[in-house]
Amino acid sequence: MKRDAFDTWALAELDAVESALDARVPHDAPAALGEAMRYGVLDGGKRLRPLLVLAAADAVHGQREAALRAACAVELIHAYSLVHDDLPCMDNDVLRRGKPTAHVRYGVAQAMLAGDAMQALAFEVLTPEGAEVPAGLQARLCGLLARAAGGGGMAGGQAIDLASVGLPLDERALSEMHRKKTGALLQASVLMGAACGSTTAAQWNALAEFGGAIGLAFQVVDDILDATQVSATLGKTAGKDQDSNKPTYVTVLGLDAARAHAESLRHAAHAALDASGLGEVARLRALADRAVDRES
Amino acid sequence: MKRDAFDTWALAELDAVESALDARVPHDAPAALGEAMRYGVLDGGKRLRPLLVLAAADAVHGQREAALRAACAVELIHAYSLVHDDLPCMDNDVLRRGKPTAHVRYGVAQAMLAGDAMQALAFEVLTPEGAEVPAGLQARLCGLLARAAGGGGMAGGQAIDLASVGLPLDERALSEMHRKKTGALLQASVLMGAACGSTTAAQWNALAEFGGAIGLAFQVVDDILDATQVSATLGKTAGKDQDSNKPTYVTVLGLDAARAHAESLRHAAHAALDASGLGEVARLRALADRAVDRES
Numbered sequence: 274m275k276r277d278a279f280d281t282w283a284l285a286e287l288d289a290v291e292s293a294l295d296a297r298v299p300h301d302a303p304a305a306l307g308e309a310m311r312y313g314v315l316d317g318g319k320r321l322r323p324l325l326v327l328a329a330a331d332a333v334h335g336q337r338e339a340a341l342r343a344a345c346a347v348e349l350i351h352a353y354s355l356v357h358d359d360l361p362c363m364d365n366d367v368l369r370r371g372k373p374t375a376h377v378r379y380g381v382a383q384a385m386l387a388g389d390a391m392q393a394l395a396f397e398v399l400t401p402e403g404a405e406v407p408a409g410l411q412a413r414l415c416g417l418l419a420r421a422a423g424g425g426g427m428a429g430g431q432a433i434d435l436a437s438v439g440l441p442l443d444e445r446a447l448s449e450m451h452r453k454k455t456g457a458l459l460q461a462s463v464l465m466g467a468a469c470g471s472t473t474a475a476q477w478n479a480l481a482e483f484g485g486a487i488g489l490a491f492q493v494v495d496d497i498l499d500a501t502q503v504s505a506t507l508g509k510t511a512g513k514d515q516d517s518n519k520p521t522y523v524t525v526l527g528l529d530a531a532r533a534h535a536e537s538l539r540h541a542a543h544a545a546l547d548a549s550g551l552g553e554v555a556r557l558r559a560l561a562d563r564a565v566d567r568e569s
Numbered sequence: 570m571k572r573d574a575f576d577t578w579a580l581a582e583l584d585a586v587e588s589a590l591d592a593r594v595p596h597d598a599p600a601a602l603g604e605a606m607r608y609g610v611l612d613g614g615k616r617l618r619p620l621l622v623l624a625a626a627d628a629v630h631g632q633r634e635a636a637l638r639a640a641c642a643v644e645l646i647h648a649y650s651l652v653h654d655d656l657p658c659m660d661n662d663v664l665r666r667g668k669p670t671a672h673v674r675y676g677v678a679q680a681m682l683a684g685d686a687m688q689a690l691a692f693e694v695l696t697p698e699g700a701e702v703p704a705g706l707q708a709r710l711c712g713l714l715a716r717a718a719g720g721g722g723m724a725g726g727q728a729i730d731l732a733s734v735g736l737p738l739d740e741r742a743l744s745e746m747h748r749k750k751t752g753a754l755l756q757a758s759v760l761m762g763a764a765c766g767s768t769t770a771a772q773w774n775a776l777a778e779f780g781g782a783i784g785l786a787f788q789v790v791d792d793i794l795d796a797t798q799v800s801a802t803l804g805k806t807a808g809k810d811q812d813s814n815k816p817t818y819v820t821v822l823g824l825d826a827a828r829a830h831a832e833s834l835r836h837a838a839h840a841a842l843d844a845s846g847l848g849e850v851a852r853l854r855a856l857a858d859r860a861v862d863r864e865s
Contacts, residue, residue, distance in 0.1 A: 393719030409704035436600035
């Protein structure tokens with residue numbers, strides 16, 4: 274896909290996601306909770322997950338309203354996880370998306386509550402009370418998201434992360450951690466998009482493979498950027514994984530091998546798309562490229 | 570309903586809920602996360618919310634499997650909120666259900682993650698992948714639970730609670746806080762049970778009124794117990810609301826008026842059941858009594 278065509282599509286979709294989030298994250302949750310929630314999720318981030326949802330939905334001619342809601346829901350889960358991850362008891366970080374982290378701005382207790390409320394809001398967004406999204410699809414999307422976010426997915430990966438500080442993980446253990454911590458939600462983004470349309474079992478499995486590969490590639494590149502970029506480029510504190518003695522792909526594999534690993538995952542992602550037999554996968558392919566080629 | 574008959578029913582249902590939670594909260598979430606989740610939700614608590622779900626489901630001849638899952642899901646949300654509420658950044662409490670709080674046992678970061686994972690698990694429990702629960706009902710239950718747990722419900726009430734320390738709230742503001750903080754999930758328990766069967770709109774509204782009244786009554790009684798009981802009876806730290814300068818029904822209304830208020834809410838709850846025209850409401854009526862007459 275030509276870079277211009279992809280960028281045009283992505284910019285329009287980012288606008289749509291931003292508007293949808295703006296409309297659905299409440300201004301009026303009490304005692305400034307809504308303000309903290311909005312701070313945590315609006316105006317920031319690459320929005321890779323929403324774009325994956327929407328590109329996957331396009332590939333299967335998925336329902337637009339459901340896909341847009343799914344895009345908002347995965348971003349809410351991602352954003353809540355960042356708010357909680359930045360708290361003093363976790364990474365104790367002060368900079369995120371180029372701004373002070375939520376707890377620096379609103380206090381630790383309010384930031385924790387805002388994260389909690391953002392998780393609930395994700396499921397609220399997936400379950401509109403009208404007929405906008407068929408009930409069966411609502412249930413499917415809730416199930417995919419809950420499984421990706423919970424103890425068997427993102428939260429489980431964070432627990433491994435917590436427990437692994439200072440430990441000499443091998444590549445296998447590192448990959449297990451990241452498949453859960455980052456990969457599960459990225460993969461769920463692809464599958465939630467796919468659930469908005471119809472697929473054969475083989476197509477579903479190919480998209481799951483694509484999502485798994487891109488999810489891991491994203492984290493490998495994150496580790497490379499953490500080791501090679503400065504904070505101003507990243508919009509978050511650079512070098513923090515190394516400073517905090519966390520195992521990363523760079524510390525475990527070395528920089529060159531980490532770069533080669535990212536390339537092989539990009540290749541696997543592209544191969545899965547080819548194998549899917551789906552027609553309109555150019556945007557998904559471009560998103561895999563973006564996940565690997567990004568500089569922040 | 571005779572006390573013995575109610576107790577027999579409640580004991581059997583508590584067993585069923587405990588077994589279902591035991592089966593559904595994973596042992597094997599990584600890095601002891603599962604252990605922390607199990608610690609947070611198993612072997613403790615009055616389980617008022619699950620009993621409300623199951624009694625309401627009985628009143629509308631609801632589907633058993635769906636009701637049992639809903640009972641587990643509301644308890645998971647309640648238990649996660651306690652784990653987070655006890656954290657140092659919130660109430661900083663060390664005793665809960667007669668045991669050390671989760672963060673005392675597992676550390677602050679792990680306790681926060683366990684709470685996060687428990688919230689996700691609630692939605693996972695509501696969305697089984699087989700045909701045990703019709704998809705439409707899954708979606709309905711997820712929607713009711715998400716709205717009760719989030720910024721417009723429980724988390725919003727907690728934000729008001731945070732912001733109101735040391736403030737001279739009037740009864741109206743106090744009631745608004747508790748309708749969200751405690752009431753929303755208690756009311757949702759009743760409505761999730763009701764959603765498992767079929768009701769007329771009038772019956773639904775009557776059950777919503779019942780749930781609202783019992784939800785507020787529960788908090789009024791909580792405040793009375795906090796002011797009048799010792800920690801050993803409560804299984805949690807007594808007198809902490811007064812110590813932390815939080816407004817309570819006792820500080821705002823005085824003890825006698827708080828007791829009278831609890832009685833009037835019990836009356837309103839019973840009246841709503843009478844007005845519902847539903848046949849089998851004896852258990853719901855008894856649960857209202859239990860919420861008001863309890864000593865811990």
